[in-house]
Amino acid sequence: MLELYRLEGCPYCETVADRLEELDIDYESVWVEALHSDRDEVxxxxxxxxxxxxxxxxxxxTMAESERILEFLESTYA
Structure with missing residues (x-):
């Protein structure tokens, strides 16, 4: 199972989530806190x-940055 650590209202997170859904990849959203200092799990x-x-x-x-994530999804799952 793929996990996506994301923040409510984050456009970069939404772009990745949209692509996961387009590729029909099962994933779990892990919602994080708005304050960077509270993101210990990330x-x-x-x-x-x-x-x-x-x-x-x-x-x-395990990777960060939406562009890198999208490239990984394309090369691995598309």
Missing amino acids: KRVSGQRGVPVVVDERYGV
């Missing part, structure tokens, strides 16, 4: 506090 899994972050256990991938 920091734990990715080493930084920004979103979006995708964790794909199937491929052993």
Whole structure:
């Protein structure tokens, strides 16, 4: 199962979520806090506090930055 760490109202997060749905990829949304200082879970899994972050256990991938995530989804799932 792929996990998407995201923030309500984040356009970059929405772009990734939309692409996951277009590719019919099952994923779980992990909603994070608005304040960077409260994003300990994101920091734990990715080493930084920004979103979006995708964790794909199937491929052993954890990555941030929407453009990189979209490239990964295209090359792996499309």
